[in-house]
Amino acid sequence: MTEISRYAAFTLDPSGGNPAGVVLDAAGLDDARMQAIAAEVGYSETAFVTSRDGGRFRVRYFSPLAEVPFCGHATVAAAVALGPGEHLFVTNAGEVPVTVDDSGVATLTSVDPHVSELPAADLAALLAALRWPADALDPELPPRVAFGGAYHPIVAVTSRERLADLDYDVPALTALMTEREWTTIQLVFRDGPETFDVRDPFPVGGVYEDPATGAAAAAFGGYLRELGLVPAEATLTLRQGDDQGRPSRITVRLDPAIKGVRVSGPAVPIS
Structure with missing residues (x-):
C-alpha cells in the first residue's frame, strides 16, 4: 500500500x-x-x-x-x-x-530565475479577471512574468486592503493561466523595504488559492533582484496565508554569488 x-x-x-x-x-x-x-x-x-x-x-x-x-x-x-x-x-x-x-527548516536553491515582460494585453486580461483597476497597481513594482521553476506573473498593488479583498473571476483567470502556462499569480503588497504580503491564486491546479507558494517566492526573489528593487544581497520575508487563516512565513535570500534564489521555511507533520 x-x-x-x-x-x-x-x-x-x-x-x-x-x-x-x-x-x-x-x-x-x-x-x-x-x-x-x-x-x-x-x-x-x-x-x-x-x-x-x-x-x-x-x-x-x-x-x-x-x-x-x-x-x-x-x-x-x-x-x-x-x-x-x-x-x-x-x-x-x-x-x-x-x-x-x-x-526541521529546509532551504532550497531554485533553478536559475529569469524575468520577462508581461504584454499589455495579458495584463489587461489579468486585471479584468482579478476585477482590479489599473490605478490600483504599484508603479514601484512593475508587472512582469517571473520564473523560478515555474512561471508566475507578478502584480503589485498599493493597498493591503485590495489584497485582502481578493475575489477573482475563476473561469476567466483559469482560461488565461492555462493559455499562458502560468502556474500561480503572485499578488504583492510591499509593507517595507524587505517585507511583502503575497497571495497566489491557483485555479489551474483546482485550488482557489495557495496559502504558501515557494516556487512563486523564488520567482519573486529573482524579479526583485533583476529589476534592482532590493539590494543584491538581501534577506526577504514573505507573509502569505493570513487572509485564509493559514499564516505562512517564507524567507527568501539573495546572494550575488549564486544565480539561484534560496527559499527557506520549516515543515511539520499534520496528524
Whole structure:
C-alpha cells in the first residue's frame, strides 16, 4: 500500500502554512495513479519521490488537476520528511538542492530565475479577471512574468486592503493561466523595504488559492533582484496565508554569488 504523509510547510503550526502530500516511495506508481492520489489528497500539491540514488531524488509534483514542473512548499515538505542533511531533487524544472537542518527548516536553491515582460494585453486580461483597476497597481513594482521553476506573473498593488479583498473571476483567470502556462499569480503588497504580503491564486491546479507558494517566492526573489528593487544581497520575508487563516512565513535570500534564489521555511507533520 502506498504510504502518504501530510505536512504543513512554511509554518510550525499544523493548522497553518500550506499542506502538502508526500509519497517517499512512488517507484511503482504510474502517472495516472499519482494524479489520482493527488486528487484524493486534495492539497494544492503532492510530491512523489519516484527514484533515489544516495542523496539524489527524482521528484514529481501533482496538483489535484495536473502535474506541475516544480512546487516549493511540497519540496520543503518532502525534504523535511526525508530528514536532516543535503538532498538533491531532480525535478521537471531542473535540479534543486535542498538542505534540512536539525530543527526541521529546509532551504532550497531554485533553478536559475529569469524575468520577462508581461504584454499589455495579458495584463489587461489579468486585471479584468482579478476585477482590479489599473490605478490600483504599484508603479514601484512593475508587472512582469517571473520564473523560478515555474512561471508566475507578478502584480503589485498599493493597498493591503485590495489584497485582502481578493475575489477573482475563476473561469476567466483559469482560461488565461492555462493559455499562458502560468502556474500561480503572485499578488504583492510591499509593507517595507524587505517585507511583502503575497497571495497566489491557483485555479489551474483546482485550488482557489495557495496559502504558501515557494516556487512563486523564488520567482519573486529573482524579479526583485533583476529589476534592482532590493539590494543584491538581501534577506526577504514573505507573509502569505493570513487572509485564509493559514499564516505562512517564507524567507527568501539573495546572494550575488549564486544565480539561484534560496527559499527557506520549516515543515511539520499534520496528524
